[in-house]
Amino acid sequence: MRRLSGQEQAFAVMNHAFPMPAVIVLKFITGPSKNAIRQSLDHLQYRHPLLRASITKLKKEFWFQELNPIISIPLEEIIRKNDGHWLEVVNVEINKKVIDNPGPLLKSIYLTPSKEKEDTELLLVFHHSIIDSVSLIALINELLTYAGQIDKNITPVQSTTLPVAPIIESILPGDYKGIRLLFRLIPFMAKQLKDEIIYNKGSKKLKDLPIPLTSDNNVLTVVFTKETTTALIKWSRQNKISLNSLIAAAMLLAIHRRYYFGKDRLMRHMNFANLRPYLLPPVNGENEGCYVSMMRFMLFVAANSTVEEIAFSLHQKINKTLKKGDKFIFPLLSKMLIKQTLRKYNSRVSQTLFSYAGAIAIKEEYDNIKLSGVHSFVANNHLGPIISGFGKICFGKLSLDLNFLSDEVSGDKAVDFANEIKVIMEELILNK
Amino acid sequence: MNQQSLLQTVALQLGRKKVSIQDRFYEDLEAESIDMASLIVNIEEQTGLFIPEEALPGFKTIEDLHNYIQSHLNP
Numbered sequence: 001m002r003r004l005s006g007q008e009q010a011f012a013v014m015n016h017a018f019p020m021p022a023v024i025v026l027k028f029i030t031g032p033s034k035n036a037i038r039q040s041l042d043h044l045q046y047r048h049p050l051l052r053a054s055i056t057k058l059k060k061e062f063w064f065q066e067l068n069p070i071i072s073i074p075l076e077e078i079i080r081k082n083d084g085h086w087l088e089v090v091n092v093e094i095n096k097k098v099i100d101n102p103g104p105l106l107k108s109i110y111l112t113p114s115k116e117k118e119d120t121e122l123l124l125v126f127h128h129s130i131i132d133s134v135s136l137i138a139l140i141n142e143l144l145t146y147a148g149q150i151d152k153n154i155t156p157v158q159s160t161t162l163p164v165a166p167i168i169e170s171i172l173p174g175d176y177k178g179i180r181l182l183f184r185l186i187p188f189m190a191k192q193l194k195d196e197i198i199y200n201k202g203s204k205k206l207k208d209l210p211i212p213l214t215s216d217n218n219v220l221t222v223v224f225t226k227e228t229t230t231a232l233i234k235w236s237r238q239n240k241i242s243l244n245s246l247i248a249a250a251m252l253l254a255i256h257r258r259y260y261f262g263k264d265r266l267m268r269h270m271n272f273a274n275l276r277p278y279l280l281p282p283v284n285g286e287n288e289g290c291y292v293s294m295m296r297f298m299l300f301v302a303a304n305s306t307v308e309e310i311a312f313s314l315h316q317k318i319n320k321t322l323k324k325g326d327k328f329i330f331p332l333l334s335k336m337l338i339k340q341t342l343r344k345y346n347s348r349v350s351q352t353l354f355s356y357a358g359a360i361a362i363k364e365e366y367d368n369i370k371l372s373g374v375h376s377f378v379a380n381n382h383l384g385p386i387i388s389g390f391g392k393i394c395f396g397k398l399s400l401d402l403n404f405l406s407d408e409v410s411g412d413k414a415v416d417f418a419n420e421i422k423v424i425m426e427e428l429i430l431n432k
Numbered sequence: 433m434n435q436q437s438l439l440q441t442v443a444l445q446l447g448r449k450k451v452s453i454q455d456r457f458y459e460d461l462e463a464e465s466i467d468m469a470s471l472i473v474n475i476e477e478q479t480g481l482f483i484p485e486e487a488l489p490g491f492k493t494i495e496d497l498h499n500y501i502q503s504h505l506n507p
Contacts, residue, residue, distance in 0.1 A: 322464045358488060
């Protein structure tokens with residue numbers, strides 16, 4: 001089909017070393033029938049080529065390969081025990097590797113009610129190389145539109161199968177290809193190297209945290225009320241700081257307080273940028289694949305830094321990286337970064353990692369289906385950040401899907417940690 | 433806020449000499465989400481509207497934004 005891009009390869013390499021799935025949860029007040037989900041998955045698989053693919057290794061590179069014969073997207077059914085059962089299932093699935101060969105690269109689990117009029121949840125477990133937040137939202141819309149129609153005995157219009165979208169490297173703007181890329185790459189790498197030296201020097205002095213030998217993922221969710229969400233949006237607009245930077249700053253500050261006991265230090269943060277609209281040609285959300293830039297930033301957090309100061313500094317750095325065009329270079333080097341991290345096995349890639357999707361274009365109703373929420377968790381590992389998270393606004397409420405490492409933070413400690421992040425943000429709007 | 437003043441605001445915000453009503457924010461004008469947030473603040477200050485985050489994914493072109501402003505200023 002096509003070679004995986006640098007970023008997709010990075011996720012594939014990671015998935016071979018540690019579990020690396022993206023687990024999506026659709027929470028229903030009135031869910032679709034199992035039959036409607038089954039048929040909808042078949043429609044999706046017919047339409048989207050990467051849902052009919054496996055990943056194979058050829059001369060040190062990973063390639064998407066069409067399944068022959070096609071293996072249907074698995075749909076497992078579990079009888080729901082209680083309202084928290086879905087989180088238990090997420091915690092099991094997020095600690096399993098995605099079987100990329102023979103594939104397919106998506107499986108699903110439906111938590112069906114044990115009694116009438118009970119909520120239900122559908123889990124979609126993806127290989128991260130085929131999905132990003134833009135294609136995920138398009139896929140959820142398509143899945144639920146099909147399922148809603150099928151449950152009303154309407155046969156969905158069977159559209160033609162989509163072509164495989166091009167690899168990101170082939171559709172980058174001209175300045176990021178061929179010889180011209182070199183002029184961008186050299187100063188970029190020099191800057192990265194300089195940052196690395198400065199960071200390592202600073203970390204040695206402060207004795208960085210030991211890396212756990214291994215660890216499972218431990219996920220939980222924080223949801224803000226509609227009122228708090230609106231207040232946070234207003235705060236971020238008034239202060240000209242993106243909500244993304246504010247949330248990431250709250251995560252960094254919580255770590256700084258708990259792990260570094262408020263000492264001055266350099267910290268690293270990873271953030272994602274959507275590259276789809278800036279490619280030539282732009283890549284539509286209905287095409288699967290991972291068209292993101294995993295950007296890494298280093299910032300100084302002083303003993304008395306406030307969340308506003310950290311957010312402002314991060315906002316400036318992200319803005320500069322986006323404007324300068326470095327967002328196109330990061331994905332070219334992601335595989336190298338991951339391989340280096342795995343080879344050296346002596347440092348974490350960052351303290352925090354955050355992906356923010358903004359307000360997601362998902363409806364509350366699809367025919368008779370009523371959706372109450374969407375959550376998205378991506379696996380982490382002991383060489384990854386201390387906390388990773390996915391943020392979005394869904395039906396007017398900001399929610400953070402956080403992932404801790406169980407060897408470091410588990411049970412009540414994780415709940416306290418998540419609450420601390422929430423409180424840091426809530427205090428901002430109380431103190432304005 | 434009329435169409436002309438919106439076009440001027442967008443051009444200024446995105447550092448463009450000229451923009452047209454059908455330009456797409458991301459694909460044609462290479463706007464970043466950070467630019468869009470600043471643009472929204474700018475428009476809110478000029479119009480007194482509060483534009484919820486849920487409306488943002490619907491603003492593909494300047495025209496989409498213009499239609500939104502018109503329908504909310506003159507419901």
